[in-house]
Amino acid sequence: MTEPEFDIFVIGGGINGCGIARDAVGRGYRVALAEMNDFGSGTSSGSTKLIHGGLRYLEHYEFRLVREALMEREVLWAMAPHIIWPMRFVLPFQKGGVRPAWLIRLGLFLYDHLGGRKLLPATKTLDMRRDPAGKPLKPLFSKAFEYSDGWVDDARLVVLNARDASDRGALILARTKVMSCRRERGRWTVEVEDQRTGARRTFTAKMLVNASGPWVDQVLASTMGQNANRQVRLVQGSHIVVKKKFEGTRAYFFQNPDNRIIFAIPYEQDYTLIGTTDRDFEGDPKNASISPEEIDYLCSAASEYFAEPVSSQDIVWTYSAVRPLYDDGASKAQEATRDYVLKVDATDATPLLNVFGGKLTTYRRLAEHALEKIAEEIGGKGSTWTATSRLPGGDFDVNGYQEQVAKLMAAHPFLGAAHAQRLVRAYGTAAFEMLRGAQSQNDLGRYFGGDLYGREVDWLMVHEWAHQAEDVIWRRTKQGLRLSADEVHVLEEYMAALPARSVG
Template sequence: MTNDSLAAEPDLNDSIYDLVVIGGGINGVGIARDAAGRGLRVLLVEKGDFAGATSSASSKLIHGGLRYLEYYEFRLVREALAERERLLAIAPHIAWPMSFVMPHIAGLRPRWMIRTGLFLYDRLGGRISLAKSKAVTLTNTLLGKPLKALFSQGFTYSDAWVDDARLVVLNALSAQQHGAQLLPRVSFEQAKRVGHFWHIEVKPTEIHPSPEQIPTHIRARMLVNASGPWVESVRARIELNDSILDEGILESNIKTQKQAGLGQLRLVQGSHMVVAQCYEGNHAYILQHTDRRVIFMLPYEHDYTLIGTTDLPLTDPNQQPTMTDAEVEYLCDAVNQYLEHPVKPQDVIWRYSGVRPLMDQGDTDNPSAVSRDYELKIEALNEVVPLLTVLGGKLTTYRKLAEHALDDLSDFCIDLPKGWTDQEVLPGGDIPDGWHGFEAWQTQFIAQYPDLDSEWLASITRRYGTLIPQVLSSLKSQSAPFGVSDLGLHFGGGLYECEVRYLRQNEWAWQAEDILWRRTKCGLHMTVDERISFEKWFKQHNL
């Protein structure tokens, strides 16, 4: 998308949309994609960058959630395991299987409990393509090499990894390809029902590159609040009953709607830290802490290990989530129970935090025990102008959540087609044989560019898949020979000008941080001076 693309609809202010979505995290873009693909006229507004909050601050896993079985959340685990298979199929370039090692520690969960949990985990999701769990010996093996000698036995099982921020952006791209209008850096101001439409006011933020092209007033037949941690504050700016009496709605019905609430939302900060690579191999570790929480150690960006997560209660969604020193100490203590060579707070290279909006059913004071399931709440008067609010949810189940949301809204649409998003791959994901064939495709692709660094090509295949030719040709049309000079300026950390231009023009990357930390993770591989230099260059060049 270029800055001029908003001009494609000069009558945008006068347009009527079937559906307006508030929120550009994974649930919002997932709903926009599904709705646009079913033929609805869709508009999405997001006050910041896509995946600018919770959706880029996850553990980067698509998983069933092994620990959720302890809380008897069988429905959630079953759905998440089935979705893990679907996401591997539709996004084989940004998602791949990962083996997890669980060292057994006496005095916590007994072996029979772990075996039972893994048995269920292997089978709840139906037919799976990943390796099943098994007991393993850790002594004198690669899996046990980084661990203390006392951990001689354990278990392995399979889950999957995903680039969370790119998952959001690719869903946004797909939504756009199916006709949705997407407006990042545009804040939702307020909405009210007038007759059979929502009247919605929005405003471009100060950093929007083309504020003059943004509508200020929008009309829609249906409205979705998918604003994550801000769902309650957004709901407070939505008037359900304004000007409805003229439409003949019964006063008793209005009173019922006024009394309807969203229920209790619990905000929990989850923090992660990145350190230099702690161990060899592409496997991950799931470690039981003495407080019965589990901590992940994950291979990250080739040279690093990602460690997380924490559960810290919050009250204000507008409070910038920041990993505390206490959280760093907590994670260090947790992993050092297992590691032969301990991790120290001064080893932390990068840290990040996100706010999880969880449904609080009031049955526990433990943030880790609060459900990661979701709820869709519809408020409608006289079966028209519905408001659908998304509560809770997790990265893995976003596609199914979106499908359920559209199915629920089908009561307000005539002949709405059935769901389709489990069949169409995300942009760049049309790899022969999917994730099974990715390495073969990658090897063949890299061989086409002998003059370019193979490691760099391997890294960008994992970001763009079959979209790479568009990235490479953003500065020069692809014709042989194609050398490193054709990539443009190198800013450090494997970030070249051609990729920056592609992201700016096609993926709404309007700030330097959008590129350094979300569209890519090149910021992690750059020095402080390189990041500062790139930020200056980016501001000076209106691409």
């Protein structure tokens, strides 16, 4: 059977690949995308989960990147108010610290005025002796600056871009590895293999997009036979999750004596997320895991600020990911550029676009710039459209979250408040479709632990390419924090018994 020809074939189901696929299909291109694992299972789910301008990037004079990121904060918030929301960050100041007060004030002034802020509150100064934000910190921090950025459920941002791309007509292939790509008569011939069944398919496309993140150089070498010079600098970032260290919805921005910074962020109601580290990485990115040195670093750095020290015994979960930064020759990992670089190779009039670097906050603009290069190579279609679009479930006002929760509880009175809040945070208005017809808790199906039930698992398998328990408990939800090993095993058996119900 001959597969249809595509205009664009995207390799990589992280945020950049899914963002490019969504933008392209929305303009009228015929698009296919293949991801060798689960969507967002690499770098894109291992972030600090912020939609932010990158305050510290100002020190490296990356004004273009910071301005673009600042402008994107409210654009993305409007696109997906269920999985993105504003957060205030408290930056404690100590006289004689790493950065003088005037420099911080200057940075925050630029932060407030570079990016067209309209809804996010401006920076202000806090008296930590009176403000509740000072309570969990050591008393030596009497002053702080408070500024605005945003929070995002990173893995869900990826899968919702994939979902929307599919809904608009793109062919989205999960757990499908690209085995080879070759140029033939002005077209790409792409052979892929289903990682679950071993079945192979062959596609043709006018243009190939290599958005494989940390594997971008590896894809060039192994699937295309190119002896590419190393163009990606792999930098590992690790995070720890501990039992809640403070009350409230504000996060903290801590400056360390080595000029690095870490965040301490409210996480999943009962926890605090602390990270990240920055260190060069060698090896296969899939094997990235936190090191004892990184654990010690994060605990020690946080303990410099918190009155109650953070120890390794407090840790309930860790995660690590490798960021594929463009190799600009920076001497230190934390100094390497976070900006993205798009390079076109049009050998034999068969174009290839390689995507290097990037960050969650700028993924939509990266996709727009990628589409500009695609249009130059194979002809333009449509016009920019994503800035005013909504991701699935995000069709409500940016300040309408509580109203959606109230509506969901009114429609399904048996739901507990915390459960309803989590469902709206994850699925937005799609939660109503998920629960359609449910009149009692029994209608939610099998109970797996936490507040995870069969109806939600079934939904994720049918609508969001979830195939394994890990997909559900760590990427589509964070119920892994609340499920026991035995409960996860039961979930794995349940999902394995329902292969025919999966969309992939």
